[in-house]
Amino acid sequence: MEMRQEHKPFEVKDGGTLYKIGMFAAMNHITVKTLRFYEEQGLLMPVFINHENGYRYYALSQMAVIHQITALKMAGFTLEEIARINSGADEEAVLLKKKSELISRIADLTRQIAIVDGYLSRKKSGLSAPVLIKTIPETTVAFMETRIASYDCLFDRMPEMGALMEKAGCVCAIPEYCFTNYLEPGYQEEDVLVELCESVVEAKPELGGLRFKTLPEIQATCIFHKGSYGTFSESYETVLRYIEENGYEIAGEIRESYIDGIWNQDDESQWLSEIQIPIRKKTK
Numbered sequence: 376m377e378m379r380q381e382h383k384p385f386e387v388k389d390g391g392t393l394y395k396i397g398m399f400a401a402m403n404h405i406t407v408k409t410l411r412f413y414e415e416q417g418l419l420m421p422v423f424i425n426h427e428n429g430y431r432y433y434a435l436s437q438m439a440v441i442h443q444i445t446a447l448k449m450a451g452f453t454l455e456e457i458a459r460i461n462s463g464a465d466e467e468a469v470l471l472k473k474k475s476e477l478i479s480r481i482a483d484l485t486r487q488i489a490i491v492d493g494y495l496s497r498k499k500s501g502l503s504a505p506v507l508i509k510t511i512p513e514t515t516v517a518f519m520e521t522r523i524a525s526y527d528c529l530f531d532r533m534p535e536m537g538a539l540m541e542k543a544g545c546v547c548a549i550p551e552y553c554f555t556n557y558l559e560p561g562y563q564e565e566d567v568l569v570e571l572c573e574s575v576v577e578a579k580p581e582l583g584g585l586r587f588k589t590l591p592e593i594q595a596t597c598i599f600h601k602g603s604y605g606t607f608s609e610s611y612e613t614v615l616r617y618i619e620e621n622g623y624e625i626a627g628e629i630r631e632s633y634i635d636g637i638w639n640q641d642d643e644s645q646w647l648s649e650i651q652i653p654i655r656k657k658t659k
Contacts, residue, residue, distance in 0.1 A: 393423055393432035403441045416454050418444060418461060451477060506598050506617040511651060513592045514552060516572040517545050519584045525565050529604060530637055536571050539585040548574040554632040593627060595651040603643045610650055618654055627653030
């Protein structure tokens with residue numbers, strides 16, 4: 376940037392060279408308006424003000440302050456945060472706090488990218504929904520442990536559980552949360568050990584094979600599955616690949632949540648379920 380002639384004069388004070396505000400702004404590739412704003416915010420004060428004409432003067436040593444402000448702004452610091460550092464706040468603590476915030480933002484952006492990737496893969500695979508990571512809150516459930524020969528037999532056991540819940544006086548939670556909790560690792564085609572679970576308002580005394588427990592909040596990788604339970608393997612392949620490719624590992628028992636099914640949809644192509652797999656980041 377070419378500096379105009381009227382900015383060249385300078386003042387000498389206590390043996391140091393002082394530059395008028397226009398010259399100092401040009402030297403730092405910022406505007407006079409920016410320097411005046413920094414002054415208003417207490418970030419950078421002129422070293423000398425001529426009260427006769429209002430001229431403001433800056434020293435070369437203050438260029439380091441300009442560079443610090445610029446760098447911190449590029450790192451995402453607010454002017455208020457920069458002012459705290461300049462006023463003597465624990466610089467390391469402020470920097471570590473900002474680093475933590477930035478890491479959190481990176482994680483949020485990574486999740487957003489994963490959602491976009493999920494939609495892209497959905498178009499290629501024909502799946503009805505992308506893979507999502509979400510928090511599933513703590514819930515109290517009525518449950519029965521049973522072993523089923525195959526997924527086709529899954530709902531043969533539901534009437535028995537429903538009868539016991541009614542006899543026990545159970546009240547289902549709202550929104551309804553009915554799911555199968557898989558007790559053995561990996562995807563099983565047959566001879567599957569499961570817990571049939573229904574979220575309830577409160578636990579009741581055990582009755583027959585019906586028991587109660589509270590499941591903790593979890594972070595889960597989830598995917599909606601539309602259609603027959605016989606095609607679950609396709610959705611499992613997608614969500615398990617997502618877990619592997621994004622540096623996660625399975626951290627609990629896999630759940631299948633049933634939203635629409637044989638009880639309210641005659642057409643199995645309209646059955647809607649959600650696979651929920653608890654996860655955590657792999658440790659290096």
